[in-house]
Amino acid sequence: MKARRMDAAKVLVFAGTTALVLAVLFFLFLGRRIWKEGRLYVAVFRGVSVSGLEEGSSVEYLGVPAGRVEQIRFQEGGFPNIVATLRLREDIPIQIGTRARLSFHPLTGLGRVVLEGGEAQAQEIAPGGEIATIPSFFDQLSQTLPGVLAKVPETLEELSHASRAIEDALDEPMRRRLAAGVDALAAAGEELRLTGA
Numbered sequence: 001m002k003a004r005r006m007d008a009a010k011v012l013v014f015a016g017t018t019a020l021v022l023a024v025l026f027f028l029f030l031g032r033r034i035w036k037e038g039r040l041y042v043a044v045f046r047g048v049s050v051s052g053l054e055e056g057s058s059v060e061y062l063g064v065p066a067g068r069v070e071q072i073r074f075q076e077g078g079f080p081n082i083v084a085t086l087r088l089r090e091d092i093p094i095q096i097g098t099r100a101r102l103s104f105h106p107l108t109g110l111g112r113v114v115l116e117g118g119e120a121q122a123q124e125i126a127p128g129g130e131i132a133t134i135p136s137f138f139d140q141l142s143q144t145l146p147g148v149l150a151k152v153p154e155t156l157e158e159l160s161h162a163s164r165a166i167e168d169a170l171d172e173p174m175r176r177r178l179a180a181g182v183d184a185l186a187a188a189g190e191e192l193r194l195t196g197a
Helices: 002-036 137-169 172-195
Strands: 039-045 058-061 064-074 082-088 098-104 111-117 130-133
Touching: 058 082
Parallel strands: 039 130, 058 111, 098 130
Antiparallel strands: 039 082, 058 064, 064 082, 098 111
8 A cells, every 4th residue: 555655657758857847848849939030130338328128128119018138238339338239029110210219217227129210101210220329319319408407507698787777777866667567557457457448
C-alpha cells in the first residue's frame, strides 16, 4: 500500500514537472514570436534627455497603442544623441511625415513615444528606417523660456517709461478736464435712464 502511494506521488511529480517544462518551452517559443512581431524603426532624439523612457515603454500613434520601445542606446558616432528602437504593429502604416516626440506622465514621470502626422497618401517609411523627431512640450518650453525671461527686465523698464510718459502727459489741468468729461458722461447716462429713452 505504501509502495502504491509512493508510485502515485512519483507519477504526479513527473507529470507536473513535464507540464511545467512544456509550458515554459511553449511560452519561450510562441511568446517570443508574439512579442517579436512587428516592424522595427528608429527615432533619434538629439540633445534631449529621455529620462523616464524605458525599454518596454509604450508607443502610441494618435492615441492608439502602436507598439513599444525595444531598445534605447546612444548613437554611434553621434553622442549624446539617443536612438530609440521602436517595434511597431504591422497593421499601422508609418508614412513619410510621421513624427515622434517624447511624452511624460505628469505625476509619475514615466515616458512614452507619441507618433503623429503622416500623410494618408504618402509613401511608407521602410522598416528599419528613421522616424523624424520633434521636441516635446517641455523641450520647447526649456528652449524658449530663457529668452523670454531675459527680456522681462527690458519689458518692465519700457512699461515704467510708458507709465511716466502717460503721467507727464496728464498734467493737473488735463486730469481735471478728463474728470469733468467722465462726470458729464455719467450725468448724461443718468438722465437717459430717468427719461427712459
